[in-house]
Every structure is written in C-alpha cells, then in structure tokens.
Amino acid sequence: MSDAVLQVEGLHKAFGGVRAVADVSFAITAGEMLALIGPNGAGKSTCFNMLNGQLTPDAGIVRLAGRDIVGLRPRAVWRLGVGRTFQITATFVSLSVRENVQMALYSHAGRLRSLLQRFGAAFRPEADALLAQVGMLDQAERPCGVLAYGDLKRVELAMALANAPRLLLMDEPTAGMAPKERVALMELTAGLARARNIAVLFTEHDMDVVFSQADRIIVLDRGQLIAGGTPAEVRANANVRAVYLGSAH
Template identity: 60%
Template sequence: MSPPVLEVSALTKHYGGVHALDGVTFSIARGELLALIGPNGAGKSTCFNILNGQLRPDSGSVRLYGRDITGLAPRRIARLGVGRTFQVATVFASMTALENVQMALIAARGQVFGLWSPARRMGREDALALLEQTGMAALAERPAATLAYGDVKRLELAMALAGDPALLLMDEPTAGMSGDERQAMIALVRQLTRARGLAVLFTEHAMDVVFGHADRVVVLARGRLIADGSVEAVQSDPAVRQVYLGGAPASISEAP
C-alpha cells in the first residue's frame, strides 16, 4: 500500500481561549477526493491555512509524502507540490484565459525573473493542454473579465494545476454556482483526481456535492474532528447528525 500523500497529526491552533483546531488528525491518499466539512466556525479555514503555510500551528505536524512541511512558507510549500484554489476565484481579469495559465506556469517554473523571451510564447502549449483538461480550450483567447463565473472557477483550477501538485486544496470549489454547474465542476475535479493521481482535499457547504462525489468525508465541529469515514458512515453518524440537524432523523444531504 502506497504511503499517504498528506498526513495531518494532532494539529492544534488556539486564539486566546478559542480552540480553532484541537488535536485534528487525518490523512489523504493519492487519487482520493476527501471532503472537509463542518458548520461555520468549525476550523476548516484554519486547517487549510495551516496546510498551505499561511498560518503556523501551535502544535502538531503536517507531512507531505513523509516530509515535515509544518510552518514552511506558502511559496515553498507550493514548490513542494501543494496547490490551492480559493472560495473567491483570483485571476488576472485583463489577461486572456491562456495568458493566465501561462503566467501560472511561468511562476511555477521560477521563470518570473528571467523573462528575456516574450512571455506570450512561454509555456503556450502546456497552457493550452491544461485548458483542454479543464474544458476551457474554446475560451483560451477570451479575456478573463468576460468569462462566466463557472468558467472563471475552471480557469483557476487550470492555474492551480500548472504547478503539477501532488496535493490540491480547494476551498468551496462550487461556491456561487447553480446546481447543474456545481455537479459539472465537481465531476471535473473527480475526473482530474483519477487521471492525474492527485490527492484533493476540499471544503464545501453543498451537501449534494459532498455526498455525491467524495470518496471520504472528514467532519470538524468547534475545532475537533468528530467523524472520518465513507459517505455512508458519515451520513449515519449520530454526532454528525447532531451538529448539522440537531439530531433530526432526516438525511444530512438536506443540510445547507
């Protein structure tokens, strides 16, 4: 059995008397789509920000393929193979979709300070290949400012893949999308997870996305991990039902 891509061990972060994370432990394997869910204030954002180096934990460790990356700078963690997308997509609005991905490739390859050849030619074929993988090839020459929101999210995904990550962190990848758009986006992520052998950790409030596509689900509540298992196991877990539905017998898939 191959080693986990990511191992999170006893991760703890306090803000005064508030336990944002309290001994959180989980792992994720290559080719696995893992959902990290929980009510507002559960600790999801704190966890993500520690994983990609924006925050330092008070204690605990984060290992990528067995290498301790706890507390490293975001740029260094990215270079080691951790990509990230954000709830609010961040792209260069004045650039075309193709140029956005080219810039992501240039940054990932450390070529930003060596642009003695025109940037428009650098990484063009690789950028087009990433746009093809994310269903954006037909919109390659469109300025990002003119793209529909769902297309901007797919463009951001292509940019995150430019660094050829082993682990991809996705913060609310379907936020702001319609039901059909949500399903199409997460199906694309699932396909790329399998095809590229990625490990994908994502947060999501849309339970139809989580329980329709995740391989496994980790649940946080008040900074503590209360469940880690298959979709079926988490849906039937009494502690999870209590957190989301106050113990009601209805399916957790009805939760907002």
C-alpha cells in the first residue's frame, strides 16, 4: 500500500469509558472513492473527526502520504492538503458564495492578514472557476445564509477544493438534499476526484449514492469495521445485512 494517500491503522477512541471507535484500519489510494457506511451511532463521525484533527485518537496511526498526522490541528491538516465538508454544513453565512470560496483561497495563499486592502479583489477568477466546477457560479453573489441546503453542500465542496487537496473528507455530503441532487453531487465529486487524482472518503446513508458512486465500501458497526470490499461484495455480506435489517437471533 505504498501508494496510499491515507493510511489508518488501529484507530481507537472512547468517550467517558464508552467505546466509540475500536481498532479501525483502512487505506485509500489516489483517485479512489471510498464510502464509510454504518447505522446511526456506529462511530462514523467520530472516525472522521480523528482523521482531520478535530479529535485526537486514544491510539492508532493516521498517515497522510506517509506522514503521521495524529495530534495536528485541523488547520495544519488542511495545510497538508486535506479538504473537508461537514455533516451539517459549515459555511460563512454572512458572506456571499464567492467570498466563501475566496476566503479559502486567501487562506491557502496566506494573505488574510492585510488590514487595508479590500477583500475580494484577489482570487476572483480562481473562485469563479471553482464555483463553475460545482455549478454554483450563477449564485456567486448570494449570501450563504439564504441558499438552499443542497447548494450549500456544493459551496462546501468548492471550498474544500480550494487548497488543491489530495484527500477530501466528506461527512454525509448529500444529507438534506433532494433525491435527484444527491447522485448529481456525488457524480460531480467522483468526476473531479478522478480528473485531479484526489482520494475521497465519504460517509453516506443514501444507499443509491453509495452503491452507484463508491469504488469500495467499508462498513462500521458499534465502532468496529465489520466488512469491506467492492459494492457487490458488501451487498452480499451477511454481517452487513444483519446490521441493517436487525438480527433475528
């Protein structure tokens, strides 16, 4: 697995004695779409938050392109080329769509410290190019606070792409979107990932999206990985069916 963009080994996390994630290991290669699925409370978000520095694991190794990133703050992880979208969208609601993307571009270029220059003069073409890619250019002037939920997800994607990432972490990227939009957004993501050779790790509860877009799927239940493989393999796995449909003893 020398070509792994992200390699996770033996990840552990407990909250107040309750095990949230236990001994999770997996890897993801450039250009690959990897889905992390599991029922509510399986530990998906906890797992995600340990990958970009939001949470520190109790044990385990997270390697980004060979470099151990455990203990780094989210902003440092970002600087190493990891883009992130959130389950509940986190955008700057009082800024316009374009300004949101420009904020990421300014930050990437280290140019946020100026006091007198006017924000928004620089990186306009770059921001518009990213917005065009996610299909949000026509709404560039609108404040994020008034956007439809699905559109916010697109803005987040554009922001996540602003630092030319090698890995995208997307937590429930299509939650709250209309059914038609979901597949469209993930097709878009998959296309970008392949074109730019970005590895994408995403959690998702819409099985249409998961099985149509993921190259590989790993399944988490009560903090542990119980299955992994191609969509066809996972669909056929008895453990996975038991987790989703409930066991009949």
